[in-house]
Amino acid sequence: MRIKRTIANILLACTAIAATGCASLPSPEAMKTATADFQLPKLPSDGEAMVYVVRPSSTGSMVRFNVFVDDQEPASEMGYTRGSQYIYFSLRPGEHKILSKAENWADTSVSVKAGDIVFIQQDPSMGIIMARNSLVKLEELPGKYQVKSLSVGTILKTTK
Incomplete structure (x- = not known):
């Protein structure tokens, strides 16, 4: 009985730790x-x-x-993040692939005007x-909230 209670407590603690991340x-x-009064650090240029x-x-x-744009070549790297960070960069209008490298490659396609x-x-x-990653698109409100709440990561270049 005591072993079951100990295992249950360990599982409960692990769940609590996992949830905080x-x-x-x-x-x-x-x-x-x-x-409401927050201005994004950088807005799109004309x-x-x-x-x-x-x-x-x-x-x-x-x-x-x-983070890379359109391919996995070193010249396409825009910057990188660590936990609780963001980066930004501008793109020309059209179809682009955003890629993220950790233990794996993740990607998502965007069509921008x-x-x-x-x-x-x-x-x-x-x-x-090491850590793996996936990418998901955010709506404007949660995206803006995240930028306000995070610190800037390492930006290698701001234009692709």
Whole structure:
């Protein structure tokens, strides 16, 4: 009986620890209030779109998630994030692929027009050797809220 209780307590503690790495967003009303007077650090220049890549989770914070545009070539790297960071860069209008490198490659496609602001979230998960990642597109309100809440990562270049 005592062993079962100990195992149950260990599982409960592990669940609590895992849950703290995946904080949920506040209500839409709270996000609207928090971002009402917030100006994004960089808006799109004439004829371009702006992309923000956010990594709100602190899971795997020491692992860099490198961000590339259109291919996996070193010249296409825009920057990288660690836990609780974001980066931004501008794109010419059209179809683009945003890629993120951790233990694995993740990607998502975006179609942008001049003046668009796109938010993409990097989600870490446990890998075999280091953190893995996936990408998901965010709506404007949660994207803007994440940028306000995070610190800037390492931006290697701001235009692709």
